[in-house]
Amino acid sequence: xxxxxxxADAYREALHEVLAATERAGSGVGELLELARLxxxxxxxxKAPLRIDLLLEEVGASVRVDEVEIHVQPGxxxxxxxxxxxLRQVLENLTHNAASRARNVELSAVRAEQMITVQVAxxxxxxxxxxxxHVFERFRxxxxxxxxxxxxxxxxxxxxxxxxxxSAANRTTGGAIVKLHLAAHQD
Numbered sequence: 001x002x003x004x005x006x007x008a009d010a011y012r013e014a015l016h017e018v019l020a021a022t023e024r025a026g027s028g029v030g031e032l033l034e035l036a037r038l039x040x041x042x043x044x045x046x047k048a049p050l051r052i053d054l055l056l057e058e059v060g061a062s063v064r065v066d067e068v069e070i071h072v073q074p075g076x077x078x079x080x081x082x083x084x085x086x087l088r089q090v091l092e093n094l095t096h097n098a099a100s101r102a103r104n105v106e107l108s109a110v111r112a113e114q115m116i117t118v119q120v121a122x123x124x125x126x127x128x129x130x131x132x133x134h135v136f137e138r139f140r141x142x143x144x145x146x147x148x149x150x151x152x153x154x155x156x157x158x159x160x161x162x163x164x165x166x167s168a169a170n171r172t173t174g175g176a177i178v179k180l181h182l183a184a185h186q187d
Contacts, residue, residue, distance in 0.1 A: 001015075045082065045086055045161050046083050047162070048081065048082075048083075048084070049079050049081060049185045050080055050081070050084055050087065051078065051079055052080055052082075052116055052118060052182070053075055053076065053077055053078050053109055055087065056072050058088070059091045059092055059107065063099060065096070065100065068099040068103060068104070069103065069104050069105070070095065070104075070106075071107070072106075073106060073107065073108035076111070078110075078184070079184065079185040080183065080185055081185050082162055082182060083162070086161070087162075089158070090155045090158050090180065091118070091120070093151040093154070093155060094120040094151075094155060095107065095120055097151060098120055098121075098124065098176065099122070101122065101124035102123050102124030102175060103123055103124075105120065105121070105122045106119070106120075106122070107119070107120055108121075111184055114183060114184050114186075115181055115182070115183060116182045116183075116184050117180070118179065118182070119177055119178070119180075121175060121176070121177040122176055123174060123175040124175050125175075126174065126176045127168060127170055127176050132170070136152050136166065138153040159180055159181070159182070163183060164180060164181050164182040164183065166179065166181070167179050167181075
């Protein structure tokens with residue numbers, strides 16, 4: 001942009017590109033720092049009773065992607081011992097990932113005995129079969145949509161820190177589904 005004189009619109013376009021690249025780089029660095037803190041045990045979750053059903057409603061209302069419908073399935077009050085900020089980060093990331101590849105995203109949660117399973121399902125193309133066994137590894141990306149390939153690894157680290165687990169699969173009806181498994185709060 002600085003190599004020669006240009007019109008004001010060309011400078012604006014170049015500055016927008018620089019801003020977008022800077023934001024992507026900042027996000028990637030932030031994700032790497034988060035992962036390093038989790039790996040080093042420096043980001044211990046601050047667990048407290050957390051209404052998972054209300055968190056899903058909050059995430060469903062806050063994530064907005066053009067021409068994508070995000071549905072939160074109504075359900076019973078579900079409480080887990082979890083860190084609000086960390087779990088919200090996971091759910092927002094998974095919802096954004098799904099929404100960037102699908103037209104419909106569904107958030108839901110159910111309790112079976114002492115476990116709560118949270119699901120983020122979509123009607124997109126699903127996971128590439130070759131990627132699926134490696135989806136939670138660092139820097140693994142299924143496409144070139146600007147992600148760093150760290151979001152799923154961070155999700156796994158956060159669920160591990162909570163004593164839970166995360167799994168990913170392709171739906172038989174098409175699309176992808178990611179499940180978070182957390183221990184239910186004991187009254």
